[in-house]
Amino acid sequence: MLRWVAIVAAVGVLGTAGAAYGYYEYLSGKIRKGERVSGRTTVAKPKANANGTSAMNILILGSDSRLSDADKALGGAADSAGARADVIMIAHLSADRSNMSLVSIPRDTRVDIPQCEDPKTHKTYAPTNTIINASLGRGGPGCTLATVQNLTNVYIDHWLMIDFSGVVKMADVLGGVEVCVEHSVWDRPTAAIPHGGSGLKLTKGTHIVKDKQALQWLRTRDAFGDDSGRAKAQHMYMSSLIRRLRGENLFTNPGRLNKIATTAMGAFEVSSEIGTPKKLYDLGMELKSIPPERMTMLTMPHIADPQAPAAHYLPARDASTVWSLVRNDVAMDTNGKAKAPGAATASPTPAAPSGPPAAAPGSIGVSVVNGTAGTAGNPAVGHRATAIATALKTAGFTQADPARTAHPSPGTGVVYPAGAGEQGRADATSVAAALKIPVSDVKPSTSAQVVTVTVGADWKSGTDYSATLPKAGGVPAGADAMNGADTGKCMPIQPVYRWAG
Template sequence: MARSGVRKEVPTAEGTTSLATRAEEAADTADGHARPGGGRNDGGRSGGDRSGARRGTARRPRRRRVLRWSATVLSVVILGTAGAGYLYYQHLNDNLQTGRRSSGDSKAEKPQPNAAGQTPLNILLIGSDSRNTARNLELGGSRSSVGSKPLADVQMLVHLSADRESASVVSVPRDTRVDIPACTDPETGETYPATNRIINESLARGGAGCTLAAWENLTGVYIDHWMMIDFAGVVSMADAVGGVEVCVRQNVWDRPLPGVPGGSGLKLEAGRSTVQGKQALQWLRTRHAFFSDVGRATAQHMYMNSMIRTLKQQNAFTDTGRLMNLAETATRALKVSEEIGTVNQLYDLAMQLRTVPTNRITMTTMPTDTDPQNANHLVPAGADAEQIWSMVRDDVAFDKNGKPSAERPGSADEGGRKASGDPAADDAEIGVLVRNATGSAAAGAVGGRASTLATALVEKGFTQAAADTTGGPSTERTVVRYPSAELEGDARRVAEALGIPSGWVRKSTDVTGVTLVVGDDWRSGTTYPRQSAPRAGDVPESAGALNGSDRGSCMDVYAPYRW
């Protein structure tokens, strides 16, 4: 009866799970004897011939018995009474703050499963500069910012491949000018029109859901979830991990200089150092001493890679005590999109990320150019930026040992074809509206594109094609949209006629008929430019790729900030 009490089940989002079972599995895994399927690991003595037990050949090691007993006792301590496990689970859930996944106008669609039924997972990490608590104000920034809406100073997309064998991370510098879509703040109901501003302002125009929508419009990538953390959260997480190793090639002191205010306060001697608490926050916020926002992103990647290696070395995912401490800290530090707003769902995410070896994790920064409108800002660097996003969309590993996942229905293919349950009408019967959406942040609009391509379609037999003269927001990527299933075949026929890959035929509720939206990737000609499929490891040099197993990376320090 006592054992039955120990196995009290704890409610989760997907049913129930036995905390005692999880603790015992953790103990067995830590001992190097994982039990396949969670089954009893008793050396074959749970049925059939038990002679092996008598001979002693399958005898359980004493250490295993001790670990198993310890796990059971730990479960008793955690559960205490029949309801204590539930109360602790509720306590962790109550720590979490949640928000709407998207609060902006976005056209990105979920990718279709590959042949094995798997889909990639995309998570947007946001670092807020909020100073609206005493602790956050103490840790950085000016009192004049108190009461202001926070900005998203750190933004990274974590892409976990469909097969869960590799992970790619892409940062976008905070001062990158992009098209931010129309957003509605879910907390206040305030609406914000579409604009072309630096991306860190998106957080103040509708919360993390607006930042997610801006990313989806920039990249064409469907983003499943977001997670946000502020200054105080970074410090508490750094303390919970117990320190992360970083490296600088010269002594660094990121401080105010004549004519250059600000600075994180980071002060380290050349070589390797372990940072935690406030010093970890200083490392992550250092900008001027690392030359720019791009340099800061590289330093953040170094920190994240080192933290992942540290957690793996600590067996943080199998050591129950460590896991509970991290869970307590993380649930207090993070705000997450509501669909992952329980401890169980966060745990499942962590377990998926845990399976990726460090040498299959690649950190990058979206390639950028100087903004022609403002020398202090950046814009996406055309082909190099598109190469990065194409690899994420097509689920191609960033590391050189990766390989494209099995082709998913709807992914780009050589002929631009995809089977559709809706047969296309005759070309002459298909109505097509052509919209000129060139002119995104990186370049000006190309005049006459809608008319040019409408004429080309008419010449190909699509006699009902016409240019849209009403205009609309610009976009990086050309896409053919259709409003309902009965027009899918027509949309695919238009794409085929122009050489547009089938992956860019999308259902959309904001069009009333087949609509060709001509983006910045097609600024001339009447046949869509043929693009070779990206291969594993084809990351542009300008993305500054850093592999998770690289322990030799070290930051250069801008000369004025050396001491």
């Protein structure tokens, strides 16, 4: 959304009679770029739908880097071990460009980070299991992108990153953004958390935050309760920013446009495939027509991490529902018009694999695993593996059998032996098709001996996986969703951070 400001502003300047090639080159020179992906990931880009359009997913990152003097002054200690991703969001733009969603992933979520290579130093980082914000320092935004793709099975088209000083510059040039708190707040060190505190200090009610105060709002954690509360405050900021921009006619003031465009181009770093003013403008035009009531902002449902329950999270079972909504391009809101019976869907069709045709169904060995428990410690649905294996036998896959051991999994998927190459993928895809599992959920595995179907917690009944796909507005309660048109929300404040102001 901040990028949208830069994009619209840039094209406004470029579109005036006085815009010249030299100015375009000037803006181009201010754009910082990096590789789209720098980590191992097998998530493939879906094909466009029958109308020739595709959904678009953009990873938005807020970096806590202290590399520049400006960032050191704003962020405190300059000896932090590498950059970390303070903000991780997926912006999803629907294929028909009628709606969008913004999903935050709490920065303290423990995940598998794949092998990554830093594009600048060429240093290789081994796979690890740790909190997701560490991915940025293990190969840059491209490593975070690969980590997010592997976590969600959502293909990410582009990334955008802004650091501390960039947030302050943008808030300053825009004149601030309206936010609201239920109580007077002072986020400062306390006896319980002596190292904490963003410094945010506001009286009860609405305020226009800008300059360093905007950064304090976006960084506040403890006063808002936890990382989930911080994400909600960030959503409030983004919603307010969008409404503010839509309420202004920026194109009537060339001087203001010039200032915003110049500031924005220098504030962001973007993935290289969109690293020109023209491409950023084209992307911005995709977003400008979506009304606030068709924008939904939410947080990935999460639970306490047993390894560090007071500090870290794991994805909750309902997280798979959120990612299913995104992967299948289902609107998070219910404010759209219902499609007429038989109307073409706007959802992108997964790319069909290239390579050899699948073997005859009866010759493909298939193991079916019951993963309906979701996570360890939860009860599984009895006989699910047997039911799916039976359905596959009926479809001609006579060598399909239930596995002897259950393996909890939040989501359903199909894997095949990595050594089987394209033939293995073709065989696995034919198995997935029989159960109506999307091709995007078919992946290679170094441990699988045969094609393996894991029936996850998102598929507890029936033999048609497509019937489990969520309906419009089917956002789980744990996602704490906020509609972009909602202006009546104020952030609650933890008692210890309230003051008598």
